[in-house]
Every structure is written in C-alpha cells, then in structure tokens.
Amino acid sequence: MVLRVHAAYGEVKQLLQATRPDVICVVAGDHVEGFFLTDVPALAVYVGSSVSGKFDRYRYTFDVHEPLARAVLEQGIERGFDLAYSQDLALDYAFFVPLHFTMPEPRVPIVPLYVNVYLPPQPTPARCYAWGQALRAILDARPERVALMASGGLSHFPGTDQYGSPDYDWDRQMLDRLVAGRGAETAALTGEELDKAGNVEFRTWITLLGAVGPARARVICYEPSWHHGNATVTWPVA
Amino acid sequence: MSLHYTFPPASGYLLNRCLYQLKSDDTFRERYLNDPEATLREAGLDLERIAALRALDRDRLLALGAHAYLVFMASLRLKMVTAPQTFERF
Numbered sequence: 001m002v003l004r005v006h007a008a009y010g011e012v013k014q015l016l017q018a019t020r021p022d023v024i025c026v027v028a029g030d031h032v033e034g035f036f037l038t039d040v041p042a043l044a045v046y047v048g049s050s051v052s053g054k055f056d057r058y059r060y061t062f063d064v065h066e067p068l069a070r071a072v073l074e075q076g077i078e079r080g081f082d083l084a085y086s087q088d089l090a091l092d093y094a095f096f097v098p099l100h101f102t103m104p105e106p107r108v109p110i111v112p113l114y115v116n117v118y119l120p121p122q123p124t125p126a127r128c129y130a131w132g133q134a135l136r137a138i139l140d141a142r143p144e145r146v147a148l149m150a151s152g153g154l155s156h157f158p159g160t161d162q163y164g165s166p167d168y169d170w171d172r173q174m175l176d177r178l179v180a181g182r183g184a185e186t187a188a189l190t191g192e193e194l195d196k197a198g199n200v201e202f203r204t205w206i207t208l209l210g211a212v213g214p215a216r217a218r219v220i221c222y223e224p225s226w227h228h229g230n231a232t233v234t235w236p237v238a
Numbered sequence: 239m240s241l242h243y244t245f246p247p248a249s250g251y252l253l254n255r256c257l258y259q260l261k262s263d264d265t266f267r268e269r270y271l272n273d274p275e276a277t278l279r280e281a282g283l284d285l286e287r288i289a290a291l292r293a294l295d296r297d298r299l300l301a302l303g304a305h306a307y308l309v310f311m312a313s314l315r316l317k318m319v320t321a322p323q324t325f326e327r328f
Contacts, residue, residue: 032308036258037251056318090262118307120245159296159310160242195241 001223001230008221008232009101015234016104021147023065024103024110025072025139027132027204028094028151029117034086041084042123043131044114045073046091051112053091060096065109068144072111075138081131084114094151094201102149117152117201122191128203129187132210139211150208152201154222154229162198163227170197171222171229178217178233183209212237243306250303252282256291257304260312267315 016024033053035041047069052061076083095112113135116122123131139146154174155166177185186206194200212235220232246254256278259266270277278288290298294313300306318325 031311032258032305033262037246037254118243119305120241120243157242159306159308162242163310192241195243198242200243 013102022144024147026095026149027113027207029201030092033092034089040119042116044084046112047085048087051091055093063109069111079134098151115203125189125206126187128206129210132207136211150204152204155198156228157198167197168224181214181216246305247303256281257308257312
C-alpha cells in the first residue's frame with residue numbers, strides 16, 4: 001500500500017514537472033505545531049521569505065513566494081476574510097509530506113495557507129469554501145502560474161477510541177461526488193459531520209474545492225490503511 | 239455521541255502546554271525523560287496532573303482538559319524514544 005501511495009505522489013510530481021508552475025500554494029491544517037493555544041487563527045497566510053520545520057528525523061526548508069503570499073493576504077483582507085499572518089512559524093508536516101514527494105526539480109517556492117482543523121471552534125465548511133472562491137479570484141488575477149495543493153485527511157481519528165475504525169464509506173462517497181464535479185456541495189457540510197467522519201482536516205479540501213469550482217476530480221488512488229484513508233486526487237482547471 | 243475534538247478549556251492549558259512540548263520540543267522531552275516529576279512541577283502542573291501525564295492515562299488526561307491529538311502525539315513521541323524498535327519507517 002505504501003508503494004502505491006508513493007506511486008500516486010509520483011504521478012503528481014510528474015504533473016508538476018510537466019506544467020512547471022511558478023509557485024505552489026499549499027492549503028493545510030496545523031497539527032498544533034506552528035500554532036499552539038497561544039494563538040489560534042481560523043485562516044492564516046505565511047508571509048516570510050522562507051519557512052522551516054521538522055518532522056521526526058526530517059528537517060526541511062522551503063522558499064516562500066513572498067510577493068504572492070502578500071498579495072493573497074492583502075487582497076484576502078480586502079475581500080472580507082480576516083486572515084492572520086505570520087513571518088516566523090514552524091512549518092507543520094502536513095505541508096512537508098506532500099511537498100517531500102511532489103516538489104518538482106528545480107524546486108519552486110511555496111505559499112503556506114493555514115486552515116485551523118484541530119482546535120475548535122474551527123472555521124465552518126461554508127467559510128472555507130468561500131475563502132477558496134476568493135483565493136481563486138485573487139490567483140487568477142496574478143501574473144504567476146500557480147499550482148494549488150490541499151493536504152489533509154481523509155478519514156482518521158488520532159487520539160480517540162475510533163483510531164482503528166476510519167470511515168472509509170464517507171471517504172468513498174465523497175470522492176464519488178468530487179469525481180462528478182459536485183464539490184460545491186461540501187460547503188453545506190457541518191463541522192459536526194466532519195468530526196464524526198474523522199474528517200476535521202477535510203476543511204483544507206473544501207477550501208481547494210472553492211477554488212476549483214465545478215472541475216471534476218481525477219482520483220489517482222484511494223488507499224485505506226488500518227487507521228487512515230489516503231487519497232491522491234488532481235483537478236485539472238483551465 | 240460527543241465530538242472527538244473539543245474546545246480545550248483554560249483549566250487544561252498548562253497540561254496541554256506540557257503535551258505540546260513533549261510532542262514538539264526535543265529539549266523538553268529529554269528533560270522530562272531524565273526527571274519527569276521535576277520537569278512537570280517546574281512547568282506548573284499539580285500532583286493530579288503530574289500523575290495522569292506520567293501514566294499517560296488518556297481518559298484521565300481528557301477529563302482534565304487535555305486535547306486528544308496532543309495526548310496521542312505526546313505518547314507517540316515518548317514511545318519513539320523509549321521503544322524505537324516498535325516503529326516501522328518508510
């Protein structure tokens with residue numbers, strides 16, 4: 001299974017290698033790593049020149065596309081999203097893991113976009129979707145060619161009695177909806193439903209779905225492990 | 239059924255801070271492993287919370303306001319140090 005997930009990541013890397021974006025914007029949740037209970041932003045943008053973090057034996061640093069990060073922050077605020085920002089934050093592994101496997105060569109800078117997923121109250125699915133729509137409008141007006149990536153999920157319940165019983169059916173039904181281009185329906189989900197499905201992190205997907213609109217998902221893989229549903233999905237947009 | 243991840247009450251703040259540091263702060267984790275009692279006392283925990291954390295008693299920790307994900311990851315990080323052979327790396 002691990003090899004199949006790695007192969008799916010390999011396909012995404014090839015796609016990024018072939019399309020050569022100038023920037024990869026990554027929407028991910030923080031696993032109480034960069035943000036602790038000292039500050040808990042619902043939505044945040046990292047606006048520094050580079051960002052580093054550690055995960056187990058890995059130490060990583062990525063260049064940040066500062067002009068784009070700043071534009072997303074400023075224009076997001078203009079559009080009514082009260083974004084937090086940081087210029088000094090430990091980058092969570094939710095950003096690192098997909099980039100570790102998919103970063104094209106030569107590397108491109110990133111823009112880390114945070115959605116609070118683990119520290120209630122989290123932003124509502126409707127708000128995440130709306131932020132994704134605004135993000136799309138901001139990115140469409142920029143000169144850079146941008147790849148948008150979301151990291152998180154699918155069903156898993158770390159630290160709870162349900163750890164060994166992810167809701168694979170929820171994941172599969174959701175992927176079917178996304179393949180049909182019905183991502184807009186995710187804006188009507190509730191936070192309670194996400195929590196019960198082990199999908200608090202699905203908020204990062206919902207944000208991306210706001211940005212890709214009716215584009216149909218292509219599911220490269222869905223691999224259930226004993227504690228986690230792993231999916232790799234692409235959305236080709238014009 | 240109640241939610242899996244709930245608002246962390248202020249009464250659990252110091253406990254959550256210790257769990258966070260056990261998860262993410264190598265120096266704190268090392269100090270804890272060398273002298274758990276003193277490290278947690280210095281971090282401001284009372285005897286009840288020290289006992290719950292040292293036992294990694296999840297239900298007790300949750301009742302004291304700990305966040306489920308932090309309990310999980312702090313326990314995992316400690317186990318990675320104390321029983322590294324039980325982990326598979328990819």
